[in-house]
Amino acid sequence: MLLQEYEQLACNPKQATKFINRFCWPNYQRFCPKCKSRKVAKLSADKRKCLRCNFTFTNFTHRYLGIIRVEATTWLRIIKLFEMEVKPDEMAYQLKLSYNTLRKAITAMRLAILANSLDGPYLIKHFSLNELLKQKKIQITPHPIFGLIEEKGQVFIDFLPDMDINNFIHLKLNFLLPSKKIGQVIYTAPVKQYLSLMLYDQNITKTYKLNHKAQYIPLDKNKNFWPFAKQRLSSFRTTNSLNFLLYCKELEFRYNFKRKDFFIRLLKYLTTFYC
Numbered sequence: 001m002l003l004q005e006y007e008q009l010a011c012n013p014k015q016a017t018k019f020i021n022r023f024c025w026p027n028y029q030r031f032c033p034k035c036k037s038r039k040v041a042k043l044s045a046d047k048r049k050c051l052r053c054n055f056t057f058t059n060f061t062h063r064y065l066g067i068i069r070v071e072a073t074t075w076l077r078i079i080k081l082f083e084m085e086v087k088p089d090e091m092a093y094q095l096k097l098s099y100n101t102l103r104k105a106i107t108a109m110r111l112a113i114l115a116n117s118l119d120g121p122y123l124i125k126h127f128s129l130n131e132l133l134k135q136k137k138i139q140i141t142p143h144p145i146f147g148l149i150e151e152k153g154q155v156f157i158d159f160l161p162d163m164d165i166n167n168f169i170h171l172k173l174n175f176l177l178p179s180k181k182i183g184q185v186i187y188t189a190p191v192k193q194y195l196s197l198m199l200y201d202q203n204i205t206k207t208y209k210l211n212h213k214a215q216y217i218p219l220d221k222n223k224n225f226w227p228f229a230k231q232r233l234s235s236f237r238t239t240n241s242l243n244f245l246l247y248c249k250e251l252e253f254r255y256n257f258k259r260k261d262f263f264i265r266l267l268k269y270l271t272t273f274y275c
């Protein structure tokens with residue numbers, strides 16, 4: 001969505017609410033998020049009560065958007081600033097939101113993006129990622145390893161469930177797999193069908209005395225995804241594999257939908273139910 005269309009929406013609270021609700025209830029028919037019954041009673045403009053299970057819900061209940069309570073216009077602004085890659089502290093300042101609230105919104109956006117990626121549903125189940133929506137701190141183990149595939153202008157950063165840190169160390173030490181590092185992110189020469197393996201260095205380099213000073217990595221010659229990702233990864237700061245996992249899926253999404261329907265697509269993802 002271009003800035004002009006977005007501006008018309010973001011300055012009109014009624015229109016913004018209507019716009020988002022259209023994604024929440026595509027057939028204009030509300031149903032209970034818990035038991036899916038369509039028999040609901042209106043309690044207020046936003047609130048409904050299920051006549052079957054008595055569950056009270058709003059338009060955003062059980063949806064990623066529901067992680068914070070803000071006006072529809074604020075959500076549209078958050079999505080637009082996220083699309084424009086504005087830094088979180090600057091976003092919080094511009095939107096007059098607390099940094100904590102803004103972080104929650106970013107977590108919801110990253111989770112919604114992940115949930116809608118090819119291996120997203122598996123990842124959410126495997127690492128119990130939806131606990132993040134309950135403000136719980138989680139640690140993901142074993143540390144995930146990703147394989148990078150680029151095909152017809154689209155990129156896929158696949159989680160490799162059959163590969164763990166021990167396999168990686170085996171490849172490094174016994175097969176001398178060339179690798180390099182950007183910050184704490186390790187990337188390698190091609191392995192099987194993957195252009196590169198990628199993982200977050202959670203102390204494995206130190207523990208196993210690994211070397212990441214390869215002279216040449218074919219991925220560095222890539223003229224499509226890698227320059228896009230490399231620039232962003234060099235300013236990406238995190239201290240754990242979980243944020244790396246979320247960021248990988250964000251990068252995949254940003255690349256595949258840059259200058260396409262980023263805004264609408266992300267809004268659509270945010271209005272989906274999480275389970």
Ligand SMILES: [Zn+2]
Nearest residue numbers: 032035050053
């Ligand atoms: Zn119900």
